[in-house]
Amino acid sequence: MAAGGSDGQDLEALVGEAVVDAWTDDEQLSGFHAKIEENLALPFTTTVLGVEVTVTGIDLLPGSGIVAHCARGPHRQTIGILDLPLPDPPPAGSEWIAALRRWSP
Numbered sequence: 001m002a003a004g005g006s007d008g009q010d011l012e013a014l015v016g017e018a019v020v021d022a023w024t025d026d027e028q029l030s031g032f033h034a035k036i037e038e039n040l041a042l043p044f045t046t047t048v049l050g051v052e053v054t055v056t057g058i059d060l061l062p063g064s065g066i067v068a069h070c071a072r073g074p075h076r077q078t079i080g081i082l083d084l085p086l087p088d089p090p091p092a093g094s095e096w097i098a099a100l101r102r103w104s105p
Contacts, residue, residue, distance in 0.1 A: 014099035032100045033060040036081065039093035046087045048079065055084070066100065 018035045019028040036058055043056050053070040058081060061067055067078040082101055086094055 008102075010095070011099045011102045014096060015103045018096070018099060019103070028103070029065060030060060032096065032103070033058070033066050036066060036093070036096045036100070039096050041092040044087065044091040046085055048085060053077075 014035070018031040020031070022028040022031045040058065042058075043054050045052055045054050047053070048070060051072060053072045055068045056071050057069040059067055059069065059078070061078070064078070064080065066081040068081050068084045070077050070079055070084075081097055082104060084097075086097070
């Protein structure tokens with residue numbers, strides 16, 4: 001499957017893989033976090049509000065969901081993974097972000 005380019009059937013299969021054996025929304029979100037953490041090629045560079053940043057990691061934060069850790073020089077900020085603009089071409093493993101978007105209410 002091409003990074004970032006997934007059709008609906010592929011995304012449904014990824015969603016199923018991420019949420020297998022998870023019953024609650026929190027457990028399912030944890031499943032997505034694990035899949036993204038395992039598969040997303042880090043670090044990568046993208047542009048946020050016209051500024052180039054480096055995505056250095058991801059995390060699962062209570063109340064915030066899955067976030068990307070972004071850095072530019074000494075500055076650091078977390079951004080919701082679904083709010084993060086991906087570069088073109090997107091990094092390997094970004095199809096898991098697309099699957100999360102598909103699952104997310």
